[in-house]
Amino acid sequence: MSRTVQSNGRTKTTVFALIAISLPIILIVILEAVFRIAGIGSAAYREFVPLPGREDHLAMNPDYVARYFPSFVPAVPFTPFLKDKDDFTFRVFVVGGSSTAGFPYQFYHGFPRRLAARLEAVSLDRRVEVVNLGMSAVNSYTIWDLRNAIADADPDVVVVYAGHNEYYGSFGAASTVNNVLNSVRLKRTVLRLKRSVIYSALERLLSRSHEADTDRTLMAQVVKQAGIEKDSDLFNRGIEQFRRNMSDVLMTWADRGIDIYVGTLVANLSDQAPLGDNIEARMAYDSATSLLGRGEFVRARQGFVVARDLDDIRFRAPSEINDVIRGFDRIDGVTVVDLETTFAQSAGNAEGDSLFIDHLHPNHTGYDLIGEIFFRELYAGNAPTFLDVSEYRIDRLDSLAAAMQIARIKTSYPFVKGASAEEEMAAFQQYLSAVRSELLAPTAESIVRGDAVMPVSLQETIQSNPPDLSNMDKLLLYRSLANWQPLNVPLLTSAINIALSDSTFDRISGEIAAMSMHRNSDVNSTNALAAIRLRQKQYDYAGFLLDRVEAAEPDNVVMLFNRARLLVVQGDTAQARLYFDRYQSASSANQ
Structure with missing residues (x-):
C-alpha cells in the first residue's frame, strides 16, 4: 500500500514538473503565434518583398538580411525580378x-x-x-x-x-x-x-x-x-x-x-604579400617574387599559392x-x-594588380x-558573339568612390597593424586631400562617408551636366543610373536617345537598350536595339527585333523605316519600297 502511494506521489511530481517546464514553452509558442497573426515584425521574415509601386516585381528584403549582423545591414544589389515568372x-x-x-x-x-x-x-x-x-x-x-x-x-x-x-x-x-x-x-x-x-x-x-x-x-x-x-x-x-x-x-x-x-x-597572388606574420608564408612570397623576376612563371605561381595558403590571416580562402x-x-x-x-592563364601565371583591386x-x-x-x-562552350563587349569601362563617379574605399581599407587592419582609429583616419584624410581636386571627387567622398547615396548623386551629376565631362562620361553615368532604375522606361529612353546620336557609343547603347528591352519589353527599346544592330551589320539579329515590333505595332514608324533600310541592305529593293511607302504614310498620319 505504502509503495503504491509513493509511486503515485512520484508520478504526480513528475507530471507537475513536466507542466512547470512545458508551460513557459507553451506560453512562448502562443505569444509567438499572436505576434505573427497580428503582423508584428512580419516585414523582417520574408526574404523577398514587393517593390513599392511595382508590386508585380520582388526584390531582396533589407530587413531580412539584417539578421546576419547585429550592428549593420549589408547592402543588397537592386536587381528586382517578376513575382510571377512566365514561360518566356x-x-x-x-x-x-x-x-x-x-x-x-x-x-x-x-x-x-x-x-x-x-x-x-x-x-x-x-x-x-x-x-x-x-x-x-x-x-x-x-x-x-x-x-x-x-x-x-x-x-x-x-x-x-x-x-x-x-x-x-x-x-x-x-x-x-x-x-x-x-x-x-x-x-x-x-x-x-x-x-x-x-x-x-x-x-x-x-x-x-x-x-x-x-x-x-x-x-x-x-x-x-x-x-x-x-x-x-x-x-x-x-x-x-x-x-x-x-x-x-x-x-x-x-x-x-x-x-x-x-x-x-580567385585572389591576388603576386601583388599581395601575406597579411599575417607567418614567417614561412613571407619567405615563400619573397622566393616566388624572385622567381617571377627571373621569368620562371610556373614555379613562381606555385610559390605564391603556398604563401597564400600559409598566410595565417584568412581573408583569402586557402586552396582547400x-x-x-x-x-x-x-x-x-x-x-x-x-x-x-x-585567371592564371589570363595573367601569365601571376594573378596580381592587373585583375585585382586589393587582396x-x-x-x-x-x-x-x-x-x-x-x-x-x-552556353556549354558554344556561346554566340557578345556584340557589346570591348574593354569594360566604369563611370567616373564610381571609379573615384571605389578608389577611396580601397584607400580607406588599406589604412586599416590587417594592411596596417597597431594603428589607432585616429591614426587610420589621418592617413585616409591625407589620401583624400591628394585627390579632392579631381572632377567629381567631392561627390565621391560624400558617398564614401555616407553623407550621400549613389543613385541620387548620379541623378544630380547628370542634371548638373558638368562641362568637363565628355559625352562618353555622361553616357556611362546614364548607364549606371539605369541600373538603379531598371523599370524607369523614360530614363532608359533618354539614355538610349543620347547614345544613338553617335555610332561610337553603340556598344554601350546596345547594352542599355538590351537591358531595357528585357526588363520592360517596350517597343522603343526594341526599335533602338534593332537600329544599333543594323549599324553593327548584324542583320539577322536586327530582323528578329523588327519582327517583334511589327507583331506588336504593324504601323510603327521607326520600325517601318528600319525595315526598309534592312531590306535594301539585303538586296530586296521591291519589299524595301513597300515598307518605305508604308513609312511615309504612317509618318503623314502621325503629323
Whole structure:
C-alpha cells in the first residue's frame, strides 16, 4: 500500500514538473503565434518583398538580411525580378559575398551584371533576369539560410561564387559576428531561431550594448582570431563548415531540378604579400617574387599559392576551399567553373594588380572576365558573339568612390597593424586631400562617408551636366543610373536617345537598350536595339527585333523605316519600297 502511494506521489511530481517546464514553452509558442497573426515584425521574415509601386516585381528584403549582423545591414544589389515568372523568362540567381556584390564598385560593375549584359545581348526569344544576392561579409551559412527561398523563386540557374568568408564572415569560424561555439548545428539552430519574433526582439535588445565601431573598417571589426595556422583545428573547421553547408545547399537545388554553376575562387597572388606574420608564408612570397623576376612563371605561381595558403590571416580562402568546390562536380546538376585556371592563364601565371583591386576583389577588368567565363559555361562552350563587349569601362563617379574605399581599407587592419582609429583616419584624410581636386571627387567622398547615396548623386551629376565631362562620361553615368532604375522606361529612353546620336557609343547603347528591352519589353527599346544592330551589320539579329515590333505595332514608324533600310541592305529593293511607302504614310498620319 505504502509503495503504491509513493509511486503515485512520484508520478504526480513528475507530471507537475513536466507542466512547470512545458508551460513557459507553451506560453512562448502562443505569444509567438499572436505576434505573427497580428503582423508584428512580419516585414523582417520574408526574404523577398514587393517593390513599392511595382508590386508585380520582388526584390531582396533589407530587413531580412539584417539578421546576419547585429550592428549593420549589408547592402543588397537592386536587381528586382517578376513575382510571377512566365514561360518566356530565363531566371538566374547569383549568390556569394562581397565579390559577388561587386565590391568596391556598385553592384552593376560586378560580374553578375556583366553576365546579365551578355545574356541579354544574345537572348532574343526569352526575357533574362539575373538576380544578384551578393552581400559583404557573408558566407555559406547565409546561402544555407536562403536556399529554400531561392529554390521557391524558381530560378533556371544558380551561380555560386563563395568561400572567402568562411573564417571572418558572419557565423565564421574565427569571426566576432554570430560565433556560436563553432558548431555547425548550433549556428544553424540560431539561424532558425532568428525567424522568431520573440528571439529577434531579445537579440536586438541585447545587441544594443555592442554597437559597431564606425571609426574602424568592417575588416578590422570582424576578426576574432588571427593567426589561424594551416591544418590547425580552427583552420579545418572553416573548411568543414563550407563543405557541409554548401553540400546541403547544392543538393537542395539539384533536387529541385535547378542547374548550378559553382566557380572556383580567385585572389591576388603576386601583388599581395601575406597579411599575417607567418614567417614561412613571407619567405615563400619573397622566393616566388624572385622567381617571377627571373621569368620562371610556373614555379613562381606555385610559390605564391603556398604563401597564400600559409598566410595565417584568412581573408583569402586557402586552396582547400577550391578542393572542396571541385569535389562538388559529383553532384548531379552541378557544373564546376574553373575561374582559377582561367585567371592564371589570363595573367601569365601571376594573378596580381592587373585583375585585382586589393587582396581578393577583382577590378572592373577582373569582374568582366568572371562574367565572360560564366557566360561561356552557361552556353556549354558554344556561346554566340557578345556584340557589346570591348574593354569594360566604369563611370567616373564610381571609379573615384571605389578608389577611396580601397584607400580607406588599406589604412586599416590587417594592411596596417597597431594603428589607432585616429591614426587610420589621418592617413585616409591625407589620401583624400591628394585627390579632392579631381572632377567629381567631392561627390565621391560624400558617398564614401555616407553623407550621400549613389543613385541620387548620379541623378544630380547628370542634371548638373558638368562641362568637363565628355559625352562618353555622361553616357556611362546614364548607364549606371539605369541600373538603379531598371523599370524607369523614360530614363532608359533618354539614355538610349543620347547614345544613338553617335555610332561610337553603340556598344554601350546596345547594352542599355538590351537591358531595357528585357526588363520592360517596350517597343522603343526594341526599335533602338534593332537600329544599333543594323549599324553593327548584324542583320539577322536586327530582323528578329523588327519582327517583334511589327507583331506588336504593324504601323510603327521607326520600325517601318528600319525595315526598309534592312531590306535594301539585303538586296530586296521591291519589299524595301513597300515598307518605305508604308513609312511615309504612317509618318503623314502621325503629323
